[in-house]
Amino acid sequence: MSVATTESPELLRSYIERIERIAEEIQALKDDQKVVFAEAKTQGFDPKAMRRIIKRRQKDQSEVAEQESIDDNYMHAIGMTSEHPLHVQVRRLTADGIGREQVIEALQLLIPVNGEIIASVGGQPMRLWRTADGQSFAEDYVPPLFEDFMNKRKAS
Structure with a gap:
């Protein structure tokens, strides 16, 4: 037996009683x-839907978006949805009329780890990719053929 319990039983009793009151309050709140x-x-x-929404509101929005993206990709992979989730997301983004930078930011959430996409966002193609540690990056994309053409043109 520890020294604290043998020398201060009243203090121990007060802690236990406080914890019991808290447990009763928690049960009353439930x-x-x-x-x-x-x-x-x-x-x-629908209480089940309300519970799902409550859980979702407690999470960070970027975490929710990433989870939905992964779920959509998996559902597409097993044939539960006919259209690729990337196409659906891009259509939603363009319908909302958001800016180019916001579209790029949203697309970065859709890229799987170690994956990349090339998308024309507002005219200029962009290369978007995600590294193994989950970091997303974006840069202007210049197709290799055009780059070769420009290099040959500069050389002549």
Whole structure:
């Protein structure tokens, strides 16, 4: 037995009682939460969907976007969706009318680790890639044929 428990039983009892009160308060809050979910259900709301939304709101938005991107890619890979998720995302982005930099930023979330895409965003092609450690990068893309043509032209 440790010295603290033999010399100060009242202090130990106070800690235990405080922890028990907190546990009771937590249980009361959980019961209140059940009542709110039940009320919402009587109004026609889906409690399971509400729970998913609550969990989602507690996460960082970039984490949510990345998880959705991975899920979409997997669902496409096993035939659950007919259209490639990248095409869907690009269509959404252009429909929202967001700027070129925002499109590039959003596309970087869709790139798998060690992957790359080349996309024409606002006219100028961009090379977007992600490294093994998950960092995303973007740069203007110059197709190799054009680069060769320009080098030959400069040489002559």
